[in-house]
Structure formats: structure tokens, C-alpha cells
Amino acid sequence: MIGFGGGARVVAAPGHTDGSIALHLPAHGVLFAGDAIANVEGRTILGVFNLDRARAMESFRRLAALETETACFGHGDPIPRGAGAALRRAARAAGDGA
Numbered sequence: 117m118i119g120f121g122g123g124a125r126v127v128a129a130p131g132h133t134d135g136s137i138a139l140h141l142p143a144h145g146v147l148f149a150g151d152a153i154a155n156v157e158g159r160t161i162l163g164v165f166n167l168d169r170a171r172a173m174e175s176f177r178r179l180a181a182l183e184t185e186t187a188c189f190g191h192g193d194p195i196p197r198g199a200g201a202a203l204r205r206a207a208r209a210a211g212d213g214a
Contacts, residue, residue, distance in 0.1 A: 118139075121143065121146070123143060124139050125141075126138075127178070127182070129152040129178070129179060130168070131152065131168050131174070132151045132172055133151075134167065136150060138150050138179055142182075142183060145184055145199075146187075146188070147182060147199065147203075148188050149179055149189050149190070150163075151163045152175050152176060153176060153206070154189050154190070155187070155189050155191075155192035155195060156191060160202055162210045173210065173211060176203075176207045176210060177207045177211070180200070180203035180204045180206070182200065185198070185200065
């Protein structure tokens, strides 16, 4: 835990790079996904240019499972409400090869 935002959690999110992380503020339901996930033109997708796609997908699924209302990304627009459900749908679609 990091002492801001009600106790931010650092979440390992390898795949894009070996040391990729996300920050989760569980007290507020906010996720900063970094480059692990993108939300471009209204489409939430696995981040691009991954060193290890399989690990990136594992990270995507792990981040999508968090209790999240708002998600912010390194690329694209934030999802201000209902982010957890949107991330889970996108993770399922990415896992299906969509």
C-alpha cells in the first residue's frame, strides 16, 4: 500500500514490459492501468506493443477482476463509471481473439 488516495495498491501488470504496474485505489474504486489496457475511440482493448502477450492477457484479466468504478489509461479516454464491467467484457473479448 502507498499512503495516498485512501491506500493505493501497486498491482503487478507485466506483459507490456516486465516491470509494468497499475495503481488501484480500492477505497475510491479507481484504477490507473498504465499501458496494460487502452481505451481508444470507445473501445477498451489490451494495450499494444507487448513484450509478452500471454503475460499481458493475464494482467488484463487480473486488472479487470478488481473492484473498479473508474479506470484511467496510458492511452485513450478514462471510463468514469462502470469501468469494472467494461474491463471484464473487454478482457473476455480479447481472450476470445476479438
